[in-house]
Amino acid sequence: MYRILIVDDEPMILKGLAVFLQQSGMDIASIRQAANGEEALAAIQEGLPDFVFTDIRMPVMDGLALCARIEEMNVPIQTVVISGYGDFTYAQTCISYGVKEYLLKPISKRDLQDTLRKLVQRAEAVKTASSYLSVAKADEWIQEMEQAVYYLNQERVGELLRIREQEMGSYQWPDTERTKMLVELHVLLEKKLKARDVNILLPPFKPEQGMLFSTVYRYFADGIRETLCFLQKRRKGKLRDPIEEVKKYIEQNLGSEISLEEAAELLGLHPNYFSVMFKQMTGETFVQYRTKRRMEHAKRMLGEERYRITDISYAVGYADHSNFTKTFKKYEGISPSEYRQKLGI
Structure with missing residues (x-):
């Protein structure tokens, strides 16, 4: 389905053209309207149209300036100029701005249908070719x-990242489509790497809506480089078993509020990467594991009468006694004092 934007400062022209388009029989998803070039650019920022039909003579920003701006944006929009002026100079200027068709007022239904047919054929051809190529x-x-990541070929990884960025930058797609492709690449690459070694993980890749493609790609590339760095450290013996290291650190600091970020920094890993790796290798989140170890230690201390429950609470990292009681009851099913009673203390 195709999205269309009509730009003209005459309301009757806008209305008439919209009716013609609706009666064209083309599969149309939406028809939006703008009174000048500035309004049209704002509409394009909100949602990329497939086709723009614009008048030339308009206040604020005319049609030629609009066409020039669209051309600079490097987006897959086909522009059609509609004008009552048959001056050849206008046509020449329009062509230099990437305008696909030039129609003279008054427009007949037949002229409009012929133009639409050309636009659709061109759009489908580009879509098919781009899809196959991509x-x-x-x-x-x-x-x-x-292969480059697995065999630690850092130079080739950098080269492949540059090649992919250039290729995707050349696609005449909106950023949202290119971002979707990157997400798919991330999933497929991670599957390939895990087939080699189940302990190879890529950091989570969940771009926020509205991110520029350049930002998204940097985020994507940094994740691959981080995985490469992790593998290098592990294979050269510079990185001991990361999970065992963190478990020891948690055990030694049960009375402190150790955060996931602090544990990740200890290993020199990104928090997101560490979080996914920890869950995969232990079956628990970092917080779940830390809480379990705290409660196990608390149970051992509760078995010794010399410790007061408030002292135990502090010893396992809970400054708030009521929070400790609530967590213990959730973990064990009974309160700390009830647990002691069961032990006969």
């Missing part, structure tokens, strides 16, 4: 990147 290149890229 899928084929993506598959090849994943194969090469998986």
